[in-house]
Amino acid sequence: MLPEIQRERIDVVLVSPRNPLNIGAVARAMANFGFTQLTVVAPYEPHWREARSAVGAPELLANARETASLAEAVRNCTLVLGTGTLTHRKAEQPVVRLDNLAPLVAKALGSGKRIALVFGPEKHGLTREDLSFCHILVEIPTDPRQPSMNLGQAAAVGLYELATRVEPTDRSTLLEDRIHPGIATEEPQAAEKPAPTSGNLDILASLIEEVMVAAKYSPATMQEANRHDLRLMLRRLKLSAADGRRALGLFRRILWRLKR
Amino acid sequence: MLPEIQRERIDVVLVSPRNPLNIGAVARAMANFGFTQLTVVAPYEPHWREARSAVGAPELLANARETASLAEAVRNCTLVLGTGTLTHRKAEQPVVRLDNLAPLVAKALGSGKRIALVFGPEKHGLTREDLSFCHILVEIPTDPRQPSMNLGQAAAVGLYELATRVEPTDRSTLLEDRIHPGIATEEPQAAEKPAPTSGNLDILASLIEEVMVAAKYSPATMQEANRHDLRLMLRRLKLSAADGRRALGLFRRILWRLKR
Numbered sequence: 001m002l003p004e005i006q007r008e009r010i011d012v013v014l015v016s017p018r019n020p021l022n023i024g025a026v027a028r029a030m031a032n033f034g035f036t037q038l039t040v041v042a043p044y045e046p047h048w049r050e051a052r053s054a055v056g057a058p059e060l061l062a063n064a065r066e067t068a069s070l071a072e073a074v075r076n077c078t079l080v081l082g083t084g085t086l087t088h089r090k091a092e093q094p095v096v097r098l099d100n101l102a103p104l105v106a107k108a109l110g111s112g113k114r115i116a117l118v119f120g121p122e123k124h125g126l127t128r129e130d131l132s133f134c135h136i137l138v139e140i141p142t143d144p145r146q147p148s149m150n151l152g153q154a155a156a157v158g159l160y161e162l163a164t165r166v167e168p169t170d171r172s173t174l175l176e177d178r179i180h181p182g183i184a185t186e187e188p189q190a191a192e193k194p195a196p197t198s199g200n201l202d203i204l205a206s207l208i209e210e211v212m213v214a215a216k217y218s219p220a221t222m223q224e225a226n227r228h229d230l231r232l233m234l235r236r237l238k239l240s241a242a243d244g245r246r247a248l249g250l251f252r253r254i255l256w257r258l259k260r
Numbered sequence: 261m262l263p264e265i266q267r268e269r270i271d272v273v274l275v276s277p278r279n280p281l282n283i284g285a286v287a288r289a290m291a292n293f294g295f296t297q298l299t300v301v302a303p304y305e306p307h308w309r310e311a312r313s314a315v316g317a318p319e320l321l322a323n324a325r326e327t328a329s330l331a332e333a334v335r336n337c338t339l340v341l342g343t344g345t346l347t348h349r350k351a352e353q354p355v356v357r358l359d360n361l362a363p364l365v366a367k368a369l370g371s372g373k374r375i376a377l378v379f380g381p382e383k384h385g386l387t388r389e390d391l392s393f394c395h396i397l398v399e400i401p402t403d404p405r406q407p408s409m410n411l412g413q414a415a416a417v418g419l420y421e422l423a424t425r426v427e428p429t430d431r432s433t434l435l436e437d438r439i440h441p442g443i444a445t446e447e448p449q450a451a452e453k454p455a456p457t458s459g460n461l462d463i464l465a466s467l468i469e470e471v472m473v474a475a476k477y478s479p480a481t482m483q484e485a486n487r488h489d490l491r492l493m494l495r496r497l498k499l500s501a502a503d504g505r506r507a508l509g510l511f512r513r514i515l516w517r518l519k520r
Contacts, residue, residue, distance in 0.1 A: 001401065021281075029413055031406035058406065099424040141261065141424060146291035146318065153289055153416035156409070160417045164359040164401060 002166045006109045007035050010162065013073045013118040015041045015130055017151065022122060023051035024061070025152025031058040032156070033163040038064040039073045039116075070118070070133050075199030078113040079105075080235075082134030083154060084125045085147040092128070092232050095137045098158060102165035104136070110169030113195060117158060122151050132231040133198060193240035200244050201234045207251045214258040262426045266369045267295050270422065273333045273378040275301045275390055277411065282382060283311035284321070285412025291318035292416070293423040298324040299333045299376075330378070330393050335459030338373040339365075340495075342394030343414060344385045345407040352388070352492050355397045358418060362425035364396070370429030373455060377418060382411050392491040393458060453500035460504050461494045467511045474518040 012030055017023050017040065030038060038060055040048065052061050067073040074080045081101070082093075096104060108115055118134060120126035125148075131137060140149060140157060149157070196204075209227055212218060218226055239247070272290055277283050277300065290298060298320055300308060312321050327333040334340045341361075342353075356364060368375055378394060380386035385408075391397060400409060400417060409417070456464075469487055472478060478486055499507070 025410060025413065028406070028410055032400075032402045032409050032413075034403040034405075140292075140420070142292045143294040145294075146288070149292050149416070150285060150288055150412070152410070153285065153292075153413055156413035157416050157420045160400070160420070 002163050003168055004034060006166075006168060007033075007163070008037060009109060009114050010035060010105075011037045011039055011074070011077060011114070011116045012155065012159070013039045013041060013070070013116050014043075014151075015070055015073075015118060015126060016043060016121045017119075018044055018047060018122055019151070020047045020051035020054065022151040023048065024054050024057060025150075026119070026155040027051075027058045027061040027064075029152060029156035029159050030060055033159040035159055035163075036060045036063075040064055040066050041070050041073045042068055070130055071198070071202055074116045074118070074133055075197060075202070076114055077116040077198050078195040079108045079115045079136070080118060080134045080198055081105075081116065082118050082120075082126050082131045082137050083140065083158060084120060084131075084137060085139060085142060085149075091131075091137050093131065093134060093137055093235065095139055098138055098140045098161050099165075101138055101161065102167070105162060106166045106169045109166070111194075114197075116198075117162070119151060119155060119158075129228070132228050133235075135235045193242070196239055196241045196244035200241070201231075201239075204244055204248050204251070205230050205234055207248060207255065211251050211255050211258065214255055262423050263428055264294060266426075266428060267293075267423070268297060269369060269374050270295060270365075271297045271299055271334070271337060271374070271376045272415065272419070273299045273301060273330070273376050274303075274411075275330055275378065275386060276303060276381045277379075278304055278307060278382055279411075280307045280311035280314065282411040283308065284314050284317060285410075286379070286415040287311075287318045287321040287324075289412060289416035289419050290320055293419040295419055295423075296320050296323075300324055300326050301330050301333050302328055330390055331458070331462055334376045334378070334393055335457060335462070336374055337376040337458050338455040339368045339375045339396070340378060340394045340458055341365075341376065341396050341398050342378045342380075342386050342391050343398050343400065343418060344380060344391075345399060345402060345409075351391075351397050353391065353394060353397055353496065355399055358398055358400045358421050359425075361398055361421065362427070365422060366426045366429045369426070371454070374457075376458075377422070379411060379415060389488070392488050393495075395495045453502070456499055456501045456504035460501070461491075461499075464504055464508055464511070465490050465494055467508060467515065471511050471515050471518065474515055 012026065012035060014023065014026060023040070027038060030036065043066065051057065052064070105115060118126065118130070120130060138158070140154060142149060205227070208230060209223070212226060272286065272295060274283065274286060283300070287298060290296070303326065311317065312324070365375060378386065378390070380390060398418070400414060402409060465487070468490060469483070472486060473483070
């Protein structure tokens, strides 16, 4: 079982939920499995108010954070997990089945990361744009004939899995990963380096984009597509926080040169 | 992952569900995780009709079986799993945490058993009487501050666990249980004997009760309590089907003698 102090480092993020019953159901599943940190992105205000004032709503709903964008919601997280099914599209980031997720989350928590578990709107799930903020796409293994889950039930299943199957790690188990690399979910490293937060990656991405424009690297029509690919790439690279700072310094210097 | 043919040997049983939305949610979770066999016990008719006729209701809801009693619903099952939390009572049968359930279910399926996963009404869950038909009480490990789960979410979590964590067993893995008894969930046995169905146990229990009455074993005021204890005991004994037949023969003989 996951210790309480580590559950507090897992944010549940709902992107534009519509149905107040579903919001309530997610909050209830969080309370059932001992999670407390809820963020709601751009909710439909009347329904959001309704969910918060419902009779018997768990306290965590009253304390929920509200943000205008997903970027803002996950700013302080260093591992962002998107949820969804892949029936109608190809994933642009690594896909991990929910029942294989625990070792990866344990490792992230063990190295001090803050994690976000992101759920999309009821109707269509997370968009391609939303997913570009995610390091990993978590897939709940459902029947291909009925792949799409109800939001409250998907949250219950996801949180149950994290609560029961993530075993806390510490330095000694990180060492074990190096001895038995078969168990490791990432390449063994000399030491676990702190990773940049999602917000820091966004700052770097904006700067690189500015450089692209200044360098006339690509036509304006390509700007949106480049922004998307850049976001994905920066999350795939597994930069350390120090790498991020170095890249920031370099691109600032380049930009300054280009604009002279 | 659990093969489809084995999922068909797991019945989902809802005892007196009230809310049509919850019935629909359970059916949806079943469809998501590839389960097809739903039985509803003594439903509130108007709500049951409403749930079945809902737009987008999975096909399995139209094909659901309806019974008057839980005894009838689980008659053909040889392993009956009740669900619930233990906050306010002491269990009268073995309790297994949901995340430890898979090996036990795999073994039961491997020896040809039919299984029922039973959920109680929304308000109070399974009664003591309902639980006396269950071999095992399955507990979803929830936070003691908010232990009670929504019916649709509890079903989703339970079915996700069975679908992803039950690995099919065959003769060779049963053998392995004997070599590594630490893995086995029951005592290792010379061979896996067929178990009596819940219906056969009920027939035996009725007969023993008749014998008790004929023998003036206990006052009429104790009859209900004796019936309850008898039901629990017969499920705890792990009789083989042959043991059951032998006991039936003996008590028939005793009854015939007593009534002469």
